[in-house]
Amino acid sequence: MAEVVLYDYWRSSASYRLRIALGLLGIAYRTVPVDLLAGGHKSPAYRQHNPQGLVPALEIDGIMMTQSVAILEYLDETRPGQGLLPNDTLARQRVRALSHVIAMDIHPVCNLGVVRHVMDMATTHGEDPDAVRSEWMAKYIGSGLAGFEAMLAQGPEASQGDFCHGDRPGMADICLIPQLYNAHRWGVDTSGFKRINAIAERCSAIKAFENAHPDHCPR
Incomplete structure (x- = not known):
């Protein structure tokens, strides 16, 4: 192989x-x-x-x-049967929608190239680039996670399972946890996101999430 x-x-x-x-x-x-x-x-x-x-x-x-x-x-x-996405079509749509909040909406405006450009523009205008970066991150990560939290409460599956969708982590959880790491890194207040924080605590007890954490990665 x-x-x-x-x-x-x-x-x-x-x-x-x-x-x-x-x-x-x-x-x-x-x-x-x-x-x-x-x-x-x-x-x-x-x-x-x-x-x-x-x-x-x-x-x-x-x-x-x-x-x-x-x-x-x-x-x-x-790799069928592993459950990164559920089998039901509507359930797959829900998981994709949650995943895209992170990967398509929050992530693109907070990645390295975009943020460096924002800092360069701040410097050009005589502003503190570090302060502008922190404000930028707080705005887009915070508002994006607020939307994600609200979406977790929608749909017939909202009250079922310990993860974003169902009883085991899938694609939405895989997208969420790295973004939550970024939120903590940039000092975003996540204390009000009760569902997100509960999911994150459950994920932290799973070896695959623990081993993937940036603190455990080659640099």
């Missing part, structure tokens, strides 16, 4: 998602760290793996793949 290789940056929430998923699925892999701060993701060599110059990239089943949510769906489709 071909080796599975994850091109990873320890603090990347998209990479963090794949570390969790690979752990939940019991897929052994080798990590190749890509230093975003040193610009490793923009090197010609790395762009052979991911033409966008972003992390992660995952080599699995003999194919190099990019885009973490698309990879999660691939893993669900090729």
Whole structure:
């Protein structure tokens, strides 16, 4: 069987998602760290793996793949019975919607390239770039998680199960936990998100989530 290789940056929430998923699925892999701060993701060599110059990239089943949510769906489709997404069509829509709140709405405006540009503009206008960055993160992560919390309460499944959807963690939880790590990193007040915090506590007791935490990753 071909080796599975994850091109990873320890603090990347998209990479963090794949570390969790690979752990939940019991897929052994080798990590190749890509230093975003040193610009490793923009090197010609790395762009052979991911033409966008972003992390992660995952080599699995003999194919190099990019885009973490698309990879999660691939893993669900090729490793049946693992439950990253539920079987029911409407339930899958709910899990995708929750996942997209994180991956499509919060994450893109809070990633390294966007935030660096915001800081550069702040400097140009004579503002404190660090203060502007903190305000930016608090606004978009905080409001996004508030929407996620509200969505958890919607639908007939809202009161069922210990995780975002059902009795075991799936794609929505895999997206949520890295974003919650970012929220804590940037000092976002998450104390009012009771459902999110309860889910996070349950996830923290699962080895795949613990092992995927940035504190446990090669840098």
